[in-house]
Amino acid sequence: MTHVVAHRGYPTVAPENTLPAFAAALRAGATIVEFDVRCTRDGVPVVIHDRTVDRTTDGSGRVWDLTAAEIARLDAGSWFGPGFTGLRVPTLVETLDLLAPATAELLVEIKPPATLDEVKSIIAQLGERDLLDRSVVQSFDADVLRKVRDVAPEVRRGLLLFRFDGETVEIARELGVTYCNPPVDDVLNGPETMAALTAAGVGVMPWTPNDMARWRPLVDAGAAGLITDLVGELTGWVNA
Ligand code: G3P
């Protein structure tokens, strides 16, 4: 079965990385929900993609320069549309509380930099909700994944790639990852990418195929899942 991986929730129907986006992803049939985690100045894990709050809230500044209380006051919905005014940047705890009762797996992307204490905090919050078995923790940053491995070796890990290259398989092996997730073009333009990763025993979930014409070639190439914004559409396509 091809996993339907909801990229930042269901960001075409609700603001990315917000509770309504995650709820919509679950309703639409996502089998994995992906989201991005950063820590505030006072060490609280929150769910937001960018280094700054500028694009997706009415505030400004870097996440790590703001306290959790300051971020909690921001409007994370108005930028998307008038119906979403007043939405908040969710904490990781709030996000996990929403996702925990569902059956979908979690693809938890830790954005660098992340200190060892921050990684410990993120893992602890997953553990407190009994979500470690249902989670894959991924990052573009190998050092973050080393910290995850050291803190919780039993938790599945995923290495995100900006580009597959000659060192990727060796790094994936060293990190002991379950998934290695390259950009779509690496898979479609370079058959050696999928061949090498499959031979190394890791699953591949390309990001972020929003062009439906690319779904069939990616699945035929062996993708374990597709990380997409078009959650409902991909669910319908997978189940057709
Ligand atoms: O899960 C893959 C994808 O989320 C990585 O890119 O920039 O959306 O975090 P980005």
Ligand code: CA
């Ligand atoms: Ca992400």
